Amino acid sequence: MFKAIEVLQPNFIQRPLNELWQLISPLYKMDEDQWLKELLPLAKPTDSELVSQTNAASSLIAAVRKDDDSMSMIDALLLEYSLDTKEGILLMCLAEALMRVPDKDTADAFIKDRLSVADWASHAKNSDSFFVNASTWGLLLTGKIVTMDENKDGSPANLVNRMVNRVSEPVIRKAMNQAMKVMGHQFVLGRSIKEALSRGKSYRDKGYTYSFDMLGEAALTAADAQKYLTSYEQAVESVGKDTYSQKHRPTISIKLSALHPRYEVGCEERVMTELFDSVKGLIAKARALNVGITIDAEEADRLELSLHLFEKLYRDDVTKGWGLFGLVVQAYSKRALPVLVWLAALAKEHGDRIPVRLVKGAYWDSEIKLCQQRGIDGYPVYTRKESTDVSYLACAHFLLSEHTRANIFPQFASHNAHTIATINCIATQLGATTNEFEFQRLHGMGDALYNRLIKDSDICVRIYAPVGSHKDLLPYLVRRLLENGANSSFVHRLIDASYPIADLIDHPVTTLESRKSLSNPHINLPSNLFDDRKNSFGPNIEIDSDWTPFKAKIDAFMGQDTQWRFYPIVGGQQIKTGHTHAILSPYDHSESAGQLDWADAATVTKAIDLAEAAFPAWSARPAGERADCLDKMADLMEEHYAELIALCHREAGKTIQDSIDEVREAVDFCRYYAQQARSHFANATPYKNFLGQEKHAKLNGRGVFACISPWNFPLAIFTGQIAAALVVGNTVVAKPAEQTSLIACRAIELLHQAGVPGDVLHLVPGNGATVGAPLTSDKRIAGLAFTGSTGTAQLINRTLATRGVAPVPVIAETGGQNAMLVDSTSLPEQVVRDAVRSAFASAGQRCSALRVLFVQADIADRVIPMIKGAMQEQSVGLPYLHSTDVGPVIDKKAQAMLLEHIDRMTKEAKLIAQSELPSFADKGTYVAPTAFEISSIDQLTDEKFGPILHVVRYKARDLDKIIDTINNSGFGLTLGVHSRNETTCARIASRARVGNMYINRDQVGAVVGVQPFGGQGLSGTGPKAGGPHYLQRFAIEQDL
Amino acid sequence: MTIVQPIQIQVAQGIFEAWDSLGVTDRAAKLEKALNAFAPSERNMAAWQIDNAKQSIADTLVLPGPTGERNELSNQGRGPFLCLSLLDGKQTKVGLVGQVFAALIAGNPVITVGPTGQDIMDLITPFVAEGVVQNIAESAQDSLIEANHLAGVAVICDAEQAQQLNQRLAAKGGLICQLIEETDADTLSTISKPHYLLRFVTERTISNNTTAIGGNATLLELGSMND
Structure with a gap:
């Protein structure tokens, strides 16, 4: 980790570019507290600076509130329908989807679904905005109509006929669609660039300029990508031909994920060729017409890829000497500062200034959720809002520094009055003139704030304006708004006159330093997602610093010189049977992963003999001790992660992410069942029986369990079945799928290493005829866990039933027609x-x-x-x-x-x-x-x-x-x-x-x-694997 | 070859969705109305099964996980159950009542057998929809056991009968029909255990991506929460 404060030294960006690049990736999931301690000094004002920043913010807010007539319609809408109310969310849900519903029946049902559960009446006449009140009355009316009891009130159509001349469901639908169009009109500047330029004229007259974006969903197909490229090209042409005379020309913002269907790290080669060519063509056109281009920011996983592409484009002759090709950096990213440093150094080395839009970031909750889902051991973003604000100011400090602004043209995008006022103060303090940076805001938001700013200072303010059909853009915009529109957002509080100004001007450094911890204790790290067990870990294959070292460990097992050699494992010993089979890699049958001896009927019988003999002692051990073995197994699998992934590749043909998920699932099974066993199997449970007698029931193992698992989850399902059977107190004879027995053998070795005795757990690889049949026809098998086809499950069930012994539990997970x-x-x-x-x-x-x-x-x-x-x-x-x-x-x-x-x-x-x-x-x-x-x-x-x-x-x-x-x-x-x-x-x-x-x-x-x-x-028979009732089926419930 | 389902299975399947979707609380309310008509020991058993269900399977369990998705685990009935006793004895009717109420409260329609089954059915049917409980003559028992779509058989029997019945059920095609046997007709040691009920249910997980339209209210709240 580098010393953040050093970026303020002018010579910092003179370091070799490659050296500065190396600073970026390691910060992806850097310890938040540690990194914020580095950043805070860059954002922290002196006492006198704090006073001037606070006063500036206070004055700005007071002035804005006086200018209440300049509140935009979207601001007014958000004030009335705050997104922390049910009505606010429902309204946005309607806006997100209604316009794309082509059929009347579904549209009517959707309107009814959304409008019938909210209290629209409470919003009537609350707002001063005609737009908002009109919407409210419309929603109130339709809400009442769709919630009527037909028996009591007559049909909706009848009532409406009485209320309003011949109004009926189609009219409601039409009215709602109209309302959504009005809303779309507010969110979207124009359906075409021509319309946008026309509608934007009044703002340009006030001194604003624009950055237009055809944004929408990411392209999934080449055709969609081509469609977006054409839109951008048309936009560039239109803006290029624009004759409105002003100091700051409009620019175009582009979204790379709209220009290529596979804008992903895994497709870097295509990105660096196909997408490169598309954007290069666009730049050539834009340069010819002098229309600046800015690359929008997207998810954290694509940041390093975006920078690679940006560098290649920036260094290309088509861009050289231009100075209007820029990009967006998100301050909520822990990597923001080193990215800016690298960009400054790149610009310094190359000579062309780079316009950089600094935003706070629009995918915060997606980033958190994704890391939790993937078990990443950290977050790429800050977990407190004030930490993002601190990062923003720290980045601003760097951007406005003299040595940086010579190389970068900072564009500060924010709707937070405190941030804006503070940036102005920092600029003054560092001697930056209003020609050396600009502010940006979203179309429809922050009007009051920036109208005031633009009146008071000669600063460029650029409006980021979506352009395109309402139907296409509204869903995307609403989703972004919902991600960022909590009631705590500054936009909402700024225009809420009841909110004290004093509460809006706390400096983020002051707020953050007042917290007990810099990271947010309410947002657990992915490893601590569960209260009672550790979550499994997964490396992020999209991030160089996370994946490259991990991959190197896997590669050590990927060569043909690595061959696994296994035998049936009975009583802890490998038994050579001479029935040797080669395991070929499914992706190339000329490559093998290793060799395996199959078990025979005698080996199976011996395994059952030993397992039967070991049962009393194993089942008598405390559940906690058995659970400890599973926890240890989980840790061992994470220790041997790379080898297990290599086995998944070479034996099962699994892709990288599938292999990671496979190991994670196996780890989770072990930890989950260990925790379940400690909770439910350690002690007897008191209960009162139907006669009112006090009793104590204890769950105990049943005997020897047969576990027969499939090849599609050769580690996860294999380990899960065995772990469940063992932790309950059963002994186990396991038969893995013949296609994927190597990884099963390795798992058995690890289970023994984890403390499961050799005579308790046995592995008998082979096929159905050689191993499955003798195993399931043995009278001593006290239960079966099986995953595979429905037909095989039926067959095994029949075999078990014909043994002439008491029925045993059959836990079968079978196929589907999903x-x-x-x-x-x-x-x-x-x-x-x-x-x-x-x-x-x-x-x-x-x-x-x-x-x-x-x-x-x-x-x-x-x-x-x-x-x-x-x-x-x-x-x-x-x-x-x-x-x-x-x-x-x-x-x-x-x-x-x-x-x-x-x-x-x-x-x-x-x-x-x-x-x-x-x-x-x-x-x-x-x-x-x-x-x-x-x-x-x-x-x-x-x-x-x-x-x-x-x-x-x-x-x-x-x-x-x-x-x-x-x-x-x-x-x-x-x-x-x-x-x-x-x-x-x-x-x-x-x-x-x-x-x-x-x-x-x-x-x-x-x-x-x-x-x-x-x-x-x-x-399947149930109960569900990985659920709270699974273990019970492996056990017998006995009164003490 | 067209397989003709016994009419009782068809009726049971027809009512299954409605009965199951009532949920434990509403089913309990109906079944509890029938309790008074039962003999005291039978009533105790039936009431115990209902109470056990209220405690163990009534609630939808919200499971932990990433913010921005909601994961719920709930229980449903499995489908038509045949409940019968192959033994005579003082406690067998109590056991049979226990089976029937466990199956019903779990959400399954029930088919009972013979005169004892008829007695039980007669006491319950006034309070539940038609078809939720049916009874067949002993002579029709075999055709029911052989029928497809029979989700399970709850039976009081001896060990040998259990083996034979298990073999017959396993020989069928289609879904693996559950055999829930009680071989301790004297003390009903299986039927009277808390986990017995779980054999009559199947679980369902619903995973809802609550951020599909954008926004993750829970996370936003956590992100802006004061210490």
Whole structure:
């Protein structure tokens, strides 16, 4: 970590560029307290500076509040419908979705869903804004109409007929759509650049200038990216031809994720060529017309990639000597300061000044959530708002320093009066003139503040203005607003006259230093997400400082010189049987991962003999001791993370992220079951029986458990089953899938190392005939945990039942015919992203994977081509490469079955798309991701366990029939739902017979203890793995 | 070959969704009305099963996880259950009542067998919708056991009968039909345990991305919270 204060020394940016670059990535998840201690001195004012900054802020706010007529409509709307009220959120929900709903029925249902649960009357006449009051009356009226009891009040249409001339549901819908258009009009400057330039004239007359952006959703397809590029080109042309004479010309802001469908670290090669070419062309056009270009900031994972691309573009001849090519830096990022330092050094070295917009950041909650989901051991952003403000001022101090502003043109984007006043004070203090920096604000926000500023000083203020169709832009803008629009935001408090000025002018340094800790104790680090256990850790493969050293450890196991050699493990000893099998890598059958001896019937019997003998002592050990073994196992797996990932790649053909997730799940299973055992198995539980007698029930092991696991989660499910059986007090004989036994052997070694005695846990690798049959037909097996196909589960259940002994627990997780239901209120981009991931991630070889996508017919013609486009962007390839989305399927048998189904569907259904296979596909067992349109789920018989998606169009009115069809399939594992209508989601939830339902997200990747996993009907017996009732089924409940 | 479902299975499947969706509290309210008609020992058993359900499966469990998603775990019935006793004895009817109430309160429609089953059904049916409890003659028992879509069989029997029944159920195609056997007809040591009820339910997880339209209210609140 470098000394932050040193950036103020002029020679700091004279260091070699590469040296400064190295300062950026390590700060990605730097300890927040430690780093803020470094930053605080850069932001901390002297006593006299504090007084002048506070006075300036106070004066500005007072002046703004006097100018209340300049409050913008959006400000007024946000003041009345604060986003911490139900009405505020509902209004935004309507705005986000209503305009894109093409069919009347769904739109009416959505309006009813949103408007019927809020108290609109409380907002009537509260606002001084005509726009707000008009909206309120409209909402109040419609809210009442849609919430009427038809029996009591008559039909809505009848009542409305009485109230207003012939008003009926279509009118409500029309009125609401109109209201949304009005709102869109406020958020969006113009539907075209021409309109935007025209509407923006009045502000330009006041002295403002603009940066226009065609922003919207990220592109998922090449066609969408091309569409956005064309929009930007047209915008550049229009702005270039603009003849309005003013000192500061408008610029264009561009969003890189809109210009390339795979703007991701894993696709760096494409980004640095294809996207580079697109942006270069745009720059050439812009330069010719003297229209500045600014690259917008996006998620933290893409920061380093953005900088690489920026540097390449900046150094290119097309940009050289221009000085109007800039980018945005987010102050909430821990890496903001070293990024600015590097940019300053780059500009100094190259000679062209770089315009840099400093923003606070718009994806804060997404960043936090993503890190929590991925188990990253830190956050890339600050966890307190005041820390971001401190960072902002620290960055501003650097940017306004004399040696920096010669290289960078700072553009300060904020709606916080205190920030603005403080920046002005710092500028004065450092001798920066108003020609050397500018302020920026969002269209529709902060009017009052900047109107005052622009009147009082000769400073450039640029309005960042979205341009495009309301339907396309409003959803995006509303989502950003919701991310940033909490009631605590300054915008809201500034215009709320009841809020004391004194409370608005606290310096962020003062506020932060008054806290007990610099980091926010209310936002736990991802490792501390759970109160009672440690969360598993995952490296971030998008971040160089996190991933490169980790990858080096994996690479040590990736060469052909590393070969694993294993045997059945019985009584803690490896037993050579001579039945040797080579394990070939699914992605290249000329490569092997190692060799394995299969067990035979005698080995199985010996394992059961030992396990039976070991049961009394093991089950008598305190549950806490058994749980300690699992905790130790979890730690050992994290210690051997790299080797386990290499095994996932080489033996199972798993991609990088899938392999990380695999290890994490195994770790979580161990820690979760350990915690569950300590809570529920350590002591007897008192209860009163039906006769009123006081009793104590204790859960005890049953005996020897057979654990039979699949190849698709060769470590996670394998370890999870065994961990559950062991911690309860059972002994275990485990049979892993024959395709993935090496990693299972390694896991058994680690479990023994973790303290599980050799005679308690045994491994008998082999296939169903050689090992499965003798194992499940042995009378001493006291229970079975199985994950695999429905047919195999039935077969094993029959074998167990015919042994002539008492029935034993059969805990079976089996297949599914998983569906996703998508209605027309959903956002197509989210749907396609989630559907493609759910269907094709892990080459579709997940129990939870999406097989049948039901799309409401009204939006199918938008969604299906987008699926096609997104599939064309999928990269099928070597699983250990970051660029690979889809790896091989497990073996030739699976490949043949899938190809046969594709052949059949090609004849019987309509092919939507098929992703391209790599040139080396023949070396392994690859199946191209393929999507077909079919007429009904009835066209499918059984589950096809691979990357094949089926799409069915349905009519909105047939939703219940579709649910019946899904239920009638008999399977009930996962179901995805995409809808903005909560009533629809609730209806589907109440009717669908599935074990795991996912709303407005993908439907794969259940997390232990968070989303307990398991199906109903043909999909499994329950209880759910990773859930609070799982362990009980492995035990017998006995009175003491 | 077309497989004809016994009419009782069809009826049970028809009412299953409505009965299950009532939830434990509403089902308990209905079933509790039937309690007074039962003999004291049977009533105690039935009331105990209902109370146990209220404590252990009624509530939807909100699970911990990342801010910005809501994860809930709840319980549902499995489907039609056949409840019967293959033994005679003083306690078997109490046990049978326990089975029936455990199955019902968990959300399953129930099919009982023979005259004892009829007695139990008669006392419950006034308070629940038609089809929630049905009874069949002993002669029809086999066709029910063989039927697809039978979610489970709760039975009081001896060990050998349990093995035979288990074998018959395992031989069927379709879903793995649960056998919930009580082989201790004297003290009902299985039926009277707290976890017995869990055999009658299936769990469901709902994971809701509450930030789909943007915004993460919980996190924003945490982010701006004072120490």
